Amino acid sequence: MDINKYSPKYRIRQTDLLRLADLTTEEIFEFLYVARALKKRFRVGENKPLLRGRTIGLLFGNASTRTRVSFEMGIRQLGGDYLFLPKNETQLSRGESIKDTAVMLGRYGISALVLRAFTMAEVEEFAHYSDIPVINGISDEAHPLQALSDLFTVWEQKGRLDNLKIAYIGDGNNVASSLIMGCAKVNMDVAIASPHGYSPSRSIVERGMQFGNVLITDDIAEAVHGADIVYTDVFISMNDDDDENKKRKLARYRVTPEVMALAKEDAVFMHCMPAHRGEEVSAEVIDGPQSIVYDQAENRLHINKAALTLLLDRRK
Numbered sequence: 572m573d574i575n576k577y578s579p580k581y582r583i584r585q586t587d588l589l590r591l592a593d594l595t596t597e598e599i600f601e602f603l604y605v606a607r608a609l610k611k612r613f614r615v616g617e618n619k620p621l622l623r624g625r626t627i628g629l630l631f632g633n634a635s636t637r638t639r640v641s642f643e644m645g646i647r648q649l650g651g652d653y654l655f656l657p658k659n660e661t662q663l664s665r666g667e668s669i670k671d672t673a674v675m676l677g678r679y680g681i682s683a684l685v686l687r688a689f690t691m692a693e694v695e696e697f698a699h700y701s702d703i704p705v706i707n708g709i710s711d712e713a714h715p716l717q718a719l720s721d722l723f724t725v726w727e728q729k730g731r732l733d734n735l736k737i738a739y740i741g742d743g744n745n746v747a748s749s750l751i752m753g754c755a756k757v758n759m760d761v762a763i764a765s766p767h768g769y770s771p772s773r774s775i776v777e778r779g780m781q782f783g784n785v786l787i788t789d790d791i792a793e794a795v796h797g798a799d800i801v802y803t804d805v806f807i808s809m810n811d812d813d814d815e816n817k818k819r820k821l822a823r824y825r826v827t828p829e830v831m832a833l834a835k836e837d838a839v840f841m842h843c844m845p846a847h848r849g850e851e852v853s854a855e856v857i858d859g860p861q862s863i864v865y866d867q868a869e870n871r872l873h874i875n876k877a878a879l880t881l882l883l884d885r886r887k
């Protein structure tokens with residue numbers, strides 16, 4: 572389906588945003604169209620108070636720059652309020668159950684809950700017990716807001732989504748998994764190049780293959796050949812210890828100017844950040860003319876606002 576021929580309804584069926592596998596192609600397009608509309612308003616300083624009277628809970632279990640700041644600023648821009656809840660300062664860190672926490676947060680008037688750095692099973696448990704929308708702000712298996720921002724960025728930069736090719740180089744982590752599902756559902760070819768043992772999980776790959784072309788390889792050149800987008804992420808992810816063995820195995824999977832030269836001439840470079848120059852990407856690439864990482868990072872703001880307005884609109 573061509574996003575440019577789609578007529579948005581500014582409405583979705585979902586009550587939560589846990590993973591892209593739950594969304595239809597049309598629902599992915601809805602997020603992107605709403606983000607585009609909100610970004611236009613943001614650019615001209617015309618933010619509507621779409622979240623007035625709403626307080627969003629931000630329950631975070633790890634460090635964050637983009638996710639935290641883009642939610643806090645986005646909520647303010649839409650006239651809402653937020654409660655930042657570091658997990659280690661709640662009773663969750665002392666063994667209180669997810670059920671009790673989820674039910675209580677709704678009773679206190681929280682309108683939606685963003686969870687950061689919980690396992691997918693914990694995110695699902697929150698969603699099961701919450702009366703309010705639950706948004707996955709990163710779990711061990713998925714980073715849906717990141718993948719939606721990435722699709723939005725590609726749409727802006729390339730003018731379309733279908734019949735493009737994205738090559739992801741490096742660790743087959745939560746970001747890679749979400750990209751597989753998101754890109755496959757919008758008819759973008761996905762190629763993942765990872766060393767043996769670091770590919771995305773078989774179940775994610777098989778699910779993605781039901782929707783589109785997904786190639787898993789250990790050959791960087793095969794993945795990058797003909798790519799419109801080259802993407803990477805840090806080698807050490809959410810639940811990894813600083814594993815020297817893993818870094819050694821992934822060292823060859825750095826995106827360098829030589830890797831970029833294997834892609835299409837007008838290919839862009841993307842990274843969800845934070846980035847480690849000299850590790851998964853060389854400085855010449857991330858700081859070079861093909862890099863669109865700051866546009867990509869900015870779009871987290873617009874997608875987060877789209878997620879909140881779409882999920883909360885259902886309950887007005």
Ligand code: CP
Binds near residue numbers: 709843
């Ligand atoms: N990409 C991303 O999730 O950034 P933060 O870790 O800074 O939130």
